[in-house]
Amino acid sequence: MSTVKCSNCGKFTSATDGVKCTKCAGVFDRGCAKLSKGERTPPNWSCLECKGNKTRDSPLSDTIISELQLLRTELANQMGAIREDMACFSTRIDKLFESVHNLGDRLDNVESRISVLENKSELSPSQDCNSNQDLLSSISQLKTELNDRDQELLLTDIEISGIPDNEGENLSHLVSLIASKLSVVVHEDDIVSVQRAKAYSRNRSNGSGPKPSSRSIYVRFTRRSIRDNLLKSARVRRDADTSGLNLPGDPRRFYLNERLTRHNKHLFYKAREEKKRLSWQYLWTKDGNIFARQKSDTKVKRIRTEADLAVVFGGPEN
Known part of the structure; x- marks a missing residue:
């Protein structure tokens, strides 16, 4: 009976008891092959070393x-x-x-x-x-x-009055058209915000305030220089109206003014009444401040509170 040497432990075993690796062609006794005596040898059997190399060399492992x-x-x-x-x-x-x-x-x-x-x-x-x-x-x-x-906070704002409400209106585009009519170029990205004033009730007892059909437009610009250019141009073109703005109704004049706080707006309204009553010649605002002058050769006086009204319009001329 022929014998073979185990490739793992070096002991000799009979050829019938030896197990041959299909990969490396090495022969192993059943103890080193982890097979019991009389157990059938699996087809395509590989030794432990060849199995380890297969795992290491597997394309799937490389992909992972x-x-x-x-x-x-x-x-x-x-x-x-x-x-x-x-x-x-x-x-x-x-x-x-x-x-x-x-x-x-x-x-x-x-x-x-x-x-x-x-x-x-x-x-x-x-x-x-x-x-x-x-x-x-x-x-x-x-x-x-x-x-x-x-x-x-309102030094970059203006108030536009006299523009009738229009359903579905684009206020930013409308402001650009108004500026163009005044020969001032204003792009929509020059405008920070634009909105209509809140609606007033039609049956107010004193009848004051703008009607809901023609609410003021409040505009805030990115730069104060844009506001100043518009106000300056509006003072020059005092007869500007809504013609060419694609608005409903007949053309009507519109007005641009500095935007005032509620207190200053009320104070300016009171000052206009006093100016009219006493026939003063000049009353204006600059940077939100209210100024009055009786004649061109009299002193300019500033109005900050209602108490100033009595002092300014009831005081001496000079």
């Missing part, structure tokens, strides 16, 4: 490794983008905190001033007369300062 490497690269890129976004987000949060902090300081200042006023209101009865006068004066001063700040 390649996919994992690609996934790792994509994850690294995404993590880099996420870090950049987080850094940008952190910067924005810092700016937001700074703005909130500044707002908090302003509120603290207002609260402090209010506390001073409240303390003044709690003085003894013997001090009531003077303290109340001081309190009213302080409140009036505070209101005037707040109104001045609100007016500063």
